[in-house]
Amino acid sequence: MSGKRTQWVPDQHGAWAMLTVPYAVGTFLGHPVWLHLPLFVCWLLAYATAFHLQQYVRLRRLSRNPRAAGRHVKPTAVFAGALAVLGVPLLVLRPWLLVAVAAALPCFAVNTLYAWRNRERALVNGLLAVFPACAVLLVALRLGGGTITEGVVPAALCFLYFAGTVLYVKTMIRERRNRRYLYGSIAYHAAALACAALLLPMAAVLFSCFLLRAAVLPGRRLRVRTVGMVELACSAGLLTLLLSFS
Template identity: 75%
Template sequence: MSRRGRWIPDQHGAWAMLVVPFAAGTFLGDPSWLHLPLFVCWLLAYVTAFHLQQYVRLRRLSRNPRAAGRHVRPLITFGAVLAVVGVPLLVLRPWLLVAVAAALPFCAVNTLYALRNRERALVNGLVAVVPACGALLMALRLGGGSLGDGATACAACLLYFAGTVLHVKAMIRERRNPRYLYGSVAYHAVALVCVLLMNPLWAVLFAFCLLRAAFLPGRGLRVKAVGLIELGCSAVLLALLLGSAG
């Protein structure tokens, strides 16, 4: 594994979930220079938590002490930079402490799943979706918007990314388990109805997501192709959220 691969998480699907809600919240409000350090802190918090979770998992499970040890330097480095950038931001905007406190329980659950070596569990993935989508509200609040202003967009993100977690499992790790296929289709049908009540324009994307949940599993798509489709859908989601602003 390359040095970059050891420092930067290879969970490619997580990056869209980190970027899209934050970007939506930023541009649904009034972007300011403070969004840049907040975004840096947001990404640093993710990679710091990732290395912490890998450290506790491997320290418990691996017989090779180097397996857990290789996460120590990234954990300390990213954590230190997070503190350097984040503390001044908290001084400038103390209400961000509430956002941090709200995210910690979800991070704790993810860490517990890592400790038990069950990171790929469906519940663990769904738990991670909540603070990621909550970043929309955090970024919007920083830009002068209210939580109520972003509630519908945040709900749409939650519905979309929760569906992505379920769909990707039905496509890859659980592709031989029909319950995941049926569950994914049922979920996306319900999500489509919910989004129709929010904004009929957004429902165009969710209708496509329902079709891809029903017809793509079992087609033998490569993992890269699955990822590219999800990245494209995430980009469309962001465009729809921003296009409906105002």
């Protein structure tokens, strides 16, 4: 039973913080309403649908085993069906959400193209996925009666952090022997620290910690679980910082 469940749940564990932190910030910076709950479920269903669809597209092109792609058909259909059942009433109640959906489609299309080309781990592809994940903060904030202007700084800080994780995690796992990635990650985090300090001076301490971990931890042969726990702590710190806006 657990094996079947594993096949349904997307295995990109690092994505969950990116899906939840900006949404939570947008929800609680505004005024939480009951519609935030179904919208959050739709957000997760959209991610799961996109994940399985892109895996189907990738494996259908590359794998000689038809079952490899076929095992993603049912999850795609179930998640997409649930998304439609829950999402259509939301769009009827809040038609402006169509604008948010339309804005996310180009990123989804490019991510799907990268999946078709079997280049999901490409740096550009990872950075593109960060855009809608952080922009959902603005959607959640607007749903609670807030304004886009109020969410610009928190969304920008989310992007600065999560874009950095794309680089940092590569230096810890897939590109751990690539010095160019390491130097690029350190340079990015230094620039992100400067930008964050300009946007919100009190963010400088937290982003200094992000820079420190990007400079010190690569090369220390940490377990993947440990890398994940560090990122969980960093995400919790970001969430705490941004909720101080409220």
